[in-house]
Structures are given as structure tokens and as C-alpha cells.
Amino acid sequence: MPKTSSDAAATAPRRLGRAELPRDTRALARYLLGKTLVHETAQGRTSGRIVETEAYVVGDAAGHAFVGETPRNRSLFLERGHAYVYFSYGVHWCFNISAETECVGAGVLVRALEPLDGVELMRVRRGTDRLIDLARGPGRLAAALAIDRRLDGVDLCGKGPLWLGTALRPVGRIGRSVRIGITKETQRLLRFYERGNPFVSGSRAMRQ
DNA sequence: AGTGCGATTGACT
DNA sequence: GTCAATCGCACTA
Numbered sequence A: 001m002p003k004t005s006s007d008a009a010a011t012a013p014r015r016l017g018r019a020e021l022p023r024d025t026r027a028l029a030r031y032l033l034g035k036t037l038v039h040e041t042a043q044g045r046t047s048g049r050i051v052e053t054e055a056y057v058v059g060d061a062a063g064h065a066f067v068g069e070t071p072r073n074r075s076l077f078l079e080r081g082h083a084y085v086y087f088s089y090g091v092h093w094c095f096n097i098s099a100e101t102e103c104v105g106a107g108v109l110v111r112a113l114e115p116l117d118g119v120e121l122m123r124v125r126r127g128t129d130r131l132i133d134l135a136r137g138p139g140r141l142a143a144a145l146a147i148d149r150r151l152d153g154v155d156l157c158g159k160g161p162l163w164l165g166t167a168l169r170p171v172g173r174i175g176r177s178v179r180i181g182i183t184k185e186t187q188r189l190l191r192f193y194e195r196g197n198p199f200v201s202g203s204r205a206m207r208q
Numbered sequence B: 001a002g003t004g005c006g007a008t009t010g011a012c013t
Numbered sequence C: 001g002t003c004a005a006t007c008g009c010a011c012t013a
Helices: A025-031 A119-126 A138-144
Strands: A036-041 A044-056 A083-088 A092-098 A107-115 A162-165 A174-177 A191-194
Touching: A025 A044, A025 A107, A044 A119, A044 A138, A083 A138, A092 A138, A107 A138, A107 A191, A119 A138
Parallel strands: none
Antiparallel strands: A036 A044, A036 A162, A044 A107, A044 A191, A083 A092, A092 A107, A174 A191
């Protein structure tokens, strides 16, 4: 059987520091492609390679921060590198990374991961055996890594259980498209993904 | 206090 | 392809 990036415990990524993250929201969305997202819990470690992101920039009517700071979106106003986790459609959690500086509301939605460590644990959490579906889409990704409201606002650049790591493998060609599922600012090309990667969400055309 | 709706997913025709 | 599930939040009054 050929070795794939989904084999457990491939190589250990190094934690990324805040200084390594671009301030600019769009730049951060691109930078994150190929990087590793890790969550360590009592159940074990799950991690994945980020293959799809969306930028929600300053002054963006589609962004949750557009209405100004509220109890729900306050994490978007933290310094870059903090988690913004929100509850979507009364069913799913979605994971974002705050961007820009403190008091500026912007962030990057992480939409899909290529599973790395803890694939079996992800299968249990997700209730499916299909590797391709474990973390393909923001709601699935959060479920696979057990990300929920408890992680809203945590620093991803500290020593906590949820953190960003270096890329274990360089990112390939980056594709760009409109963002998925929004009703405002629908023409802006703020979705970024690794071209041809089967773990990217959406239709086949959206992965090319 | 009531209303409308959403950065989604999975089941079903 | 269509559509219900299911909740918290922002907004109106």
C-alpha cells in the first residue's frame, strides 16, 4: 500500500509564531494553505493540512464583523492568530483565524483539511469511514477536530492545545474563486484552495 | 418579547 | 437537483 499524507504521525510540525503570520487578511488566507492545524485533546491528537480558506476582509459586508463588534463576533477583533468559532445554521461549528490587528474585525474561515494525524479518532467523531469526507467543509472540519465554542477566542500562537504548525509538504498551485454560501459581496475572489486537491470542498470544478 | 435568517450538511426525489 | 434540521444572534418594537 502506498504511503500517503494521511498516514498517522508523518512528521512533527513546528508551532508557528504570531510574527510568522501575515497581518493582511487576504495574505493570511493564502499563507495558511499547506500549513498544519493541530488539536490535542484527552482523546488524542488530530491534525490536518489546510487546503482551503476564505478571507473576510475589513469592510466586507459578507463578514460577521461588518455590523461592528458584538458578543458573538468579538474574537474577530483580536490580534491575528486567535480562534473565532461560531455556530452555523443551528447545527455546525465553523473555525476561523482572526486577522489584522487588535480592534480590527477580520478573519479567515478554514474550509477544509487533508487529514494527517488521528484519522481513526476523526472517523469516530464524524461517524463516517470515508477519508475524503472527514474534514471537507467547515462544519465537518470542526467536528473532526472537536472544535466548538470552548475554543472561541483562544490564542493559536501560544502553548495551547489548538495551534498552527509549519507545512509538512509545500502547497501546490493555488486556485482562487468566489466564496461559498454567502449572499453578499458574491463577486469577490476571496476563496483560496490548493488546485486539484480532492480534500477541497465543493464540486469537482471548484477543486480545479 | 417576537421575528428572520444564516460563512452548512446530509438525506432524499 | 431540492430541502429540512435547529439554534443563537441581531434587530425591531
